[in-house]
Amino acid sequence: MRCPFCDKIDCRVVDSRVSEDGLLVRRRRECSMCGKRYTTHERIEVIPTMVTKTDGTIEQFDPAKVRNGILRSCEKRPVTTAQIDKIVQNIEKKLTIGVIRDIDSKKIGEMVMNELKETDEVAYVRFASVHLQYADLNTLRNEIDIFLEASRAKKIEPKND
Numbered sequence: 721m722r723c724p725f726c727d728k729i730d731c732r733v734v735d736s737r738v739s740e741d742g743l744l745v746r747r748r749r750e751c752s753m754c755g756k757r758y759t760t761h762e763r764i765e766v767i768p769t770m771v772t773k774t775d776g777t778i779e780q781f782d783p784a785k786v787r788n789g790i791l792r793s794c795e796k797r798p799v800t801t802a803q804i805d806k807i808v809q810n811i812e813k814k815l816t817i818g819v820i821r822d823i824d825s826k827k828i829g830e831m832v833m834n835e836l837k838e839t840d841e842v843a844y845v846r847f848a849s850v851h852l853q854y855a856d857l858n859t860l861r862n863e864i865d866i867f868l869e870a871s872r873a874k875k876i877e878p879k880n881d
């Protein structure tokens with residue numbers, strides 16, 4: 721860093737603090753030449769993820785769209801807004817932290833399906849039937865069968881508590 725007071729490039733970090741959400745670091749620096757202190761902020765660079773849709777068009781990833789799709793599947797289901805927000809956040813995190821720049825809309829659909837599987841069975845099946853609309857009915861049936869099989873297996877598992 722170039723000191724804003726004496727213009728020399730020689731400083732040391734005297735204090736470093738991470739913001740509550742963990743996305744910003746604030747550093748107090750001290751110039752080794754003139755001894756004056758100044759502050760710098762460091763944040764994660766967010767690169768927009770581009771989504772390729774089923775019709776081949778490309779658009780910037782929009783968390784609001786993902787949220788709307790989930791909302792529709794969760795209609796009249798005991799899923800809270802907080803749970804839906806969490807799902808959207810998880811997907812956003814996967815895309816930004818994994819620095820995924822290009823992704824198929826199908827892949828995002830799969831991510832949502834995986835999250836909904838853990839949240840609400842009906843919402844999951846609803847979302848899957850919309851998301852898999854371009855695939856054939858057998859694919860949807862298989863997907864639901866595998867899911868029901870797994871959830872049945874989960875239910876009969878003996879509890880060790």
Ligand SMILES: [Zn+2]
Pocket residue numbers: 723724725726727728751752753754755756
């Ligand atoms: Zn200085």
